[in-house]
Amino acid sequence: MPQQDPFDLAGAGGQAGGERVPHHLPYGVFTTPDEPGRRRIGVRHGDRVLDVHTAATALGSPHADILAHPTLNPLMAAGRPVWQAVRSSVTTWVGYPAIEPFLHPLDRVTLHLPFEVADYADFYSSEHHATNVGRIFRPQGAALPPNWKHLPIGYHGRAGTVVVSGTPVIRPAGQRRAADSPGPVFGPTQRLDIEAEVAFVVGxxxxxxxxxxxxxxxxxxxxxxxxxxxxxxxxxxWEYLPLGPFLGKSFATSVSPWITPLDALDAARVAPPVRDPEPLPYLDDRAEPEPGGFDIRLAVTVNGHTVAEPPFSTMYWTAAQQLAHLTVNGATLRTGDLFASGTVSGPEPHQRGCLLELTWDGREPLDLPGGKRTYLEDGDEVTISGWAPGPEGTRIILGEVTGRVVAA
Structure with missing residues (x-):
């Protein structure tokens, strides 16, 4: 098994002489108790957070100015050569004893939404998830719609309701109609669910x-x-026909406070599933130099009890294909755009990434230590965690995303 390596270290042997080499170094935004109004860019290094602007200024970095902002957006907008230069510098800095004054204990800082979200799009790219949903709602018909294997299906969500991990999730209200009712009623949702996903941030x-x-x-x-x-x-x-998700999705989307640099996941790249039929040329990735999938292993807990372990490597459409499709009509990308994979589900029952699948729309309740669950109750806390293979047998531990349901 790979060596557990929370967030930053490759373990002895990563360099000559047995030095411990940082491989992850995710970005976030934090404040400290003495300056609660001053948001700063930080890089997580084990159980501490590096104030990268202060360090960059002290060490004479040419990138100090773009690290001086209260969000990651200016750094993200600077482009890949700058991302790689900053990451290389930070990797060097965390090995300096002189960096100690710029490190803050993780348990003493407050973490914030690390970037300003421009647009938010959510895809529907797990064949296992889409097939299960089709079987639940169309048991007598085709599980997948005819377009599903020809394009990455998605919808645009509400960027303004993307919140950082730890933000309470207020139970939403809206119109709903029971199958045996002649018309809708208004009130709090009775079927509050989660979707375990992996998201990508545009720079x-x-x-x-x-x-x-x-x-x-x-x-x-x-x-x-x-x-x-x-x-x-x-x-x-009740609302999604004919235009798709709207109020049933727009009330809250939770993200981790830590953004893992794409380069940190090089060792986790894997080939996606075989596509049949062949995609159209702009989506055909068979000749690409790098495989488009990522071997990210997710875990979903409800009130501390693991209910699912979805594998991201099984996703039919990759993030690169999603981005290509998102822009194929000429739509622009903006710094801070967020696009998500859609629910991650695998072929086995314990790999299903939402309660809709896990309970088969409430027909097969989950047995939890606090009682049975079909959908979420007020007070329930959901955490999604994940890890990916890193260099030299290490693990890259992605930042968790947690939310607790509060009453409407």
Whole structure:
């Protein structure tokens, strides 16, 4: 088994002489108790957070100015050569004894949403998830719609309700209609669900009318984070025909406070599943130099009890294909755009990434230490965690995303 390595270290032997080499170094934004109004960019290094602007200034970095902002957006907009230069510098700095004054204990800082979200899009790219949903709602029909294996299906969500991990999730209200009711009623959702997802954060923008080909994915995507796309299934099922998700999805989307640089996941790249039929040329990734999938292992807990372990490596459509499709009509990318994978589910029952699948729409309740669950109750806390293989047998531990349900 790979060596457990929370967030930053490769373990002895990563360099000559047995030095411990930082391989992860995710970015976030934090404040300290003595300056609660001053947000700063930080890099996590084990159980501490590096104030990168202060360190960059003290060490004479040419990138100090873009690290002086209260969000990651200016750094993300600077482009991949700058991302790589800053990451290389930080990797060196954390080995200096002189860096100690710029490190803050993780348990003494407050973490914030690390970037300003421009647009938010959510995809539907797990064949296992889409098939299960089709079987639940269309038991007599085709599980997948006819377009599903030809394009990455997605929808645009509300950027303004993307919140950082730890933010309480207020139970949403809306219209819902029972199957045996002649009309809708209004009230709090009775079928509050989660969706375990992996999300990608855009750094470099694109120009109007410009398509982003598969090969340019690493030039535009700054990093990766875990995401929970909270869903009110009863509101969603009443409203989504014919235009798709709206109020059933727009009330809250939780993201991790830590953004893993894309380059930190090089060792986790894997080939995606075989596509049949062959995708159209702009989505055909068979000749790409790097495989488009990522071997990220997720875990979902409800009130501390693990209910699912979805494998991201099984996703039918990759993030590069999602980005190519998102821009193929000429739509622009903006710094801070967030696009998510859709629910991550695997072929086995314990690998299903939402309660809709795990309980088969409430027909097969989960047995939890606090009682049975079909959908979430007030007070329930959901945590999504994940890890990926790192260099030299290490693990890259992605930042958790947690939310607790509070009453409407």
């Amino acid at each position: 470099t923008p694109s120009r109007p009318g410009e398509r982003v080909p598969l090969a340019d994915f690493p030039e535009h995507v700054f990093g990766v984070c875990l995401l929970n796309d909270w869903s009110a299934r009863d509101i969603q099922s």
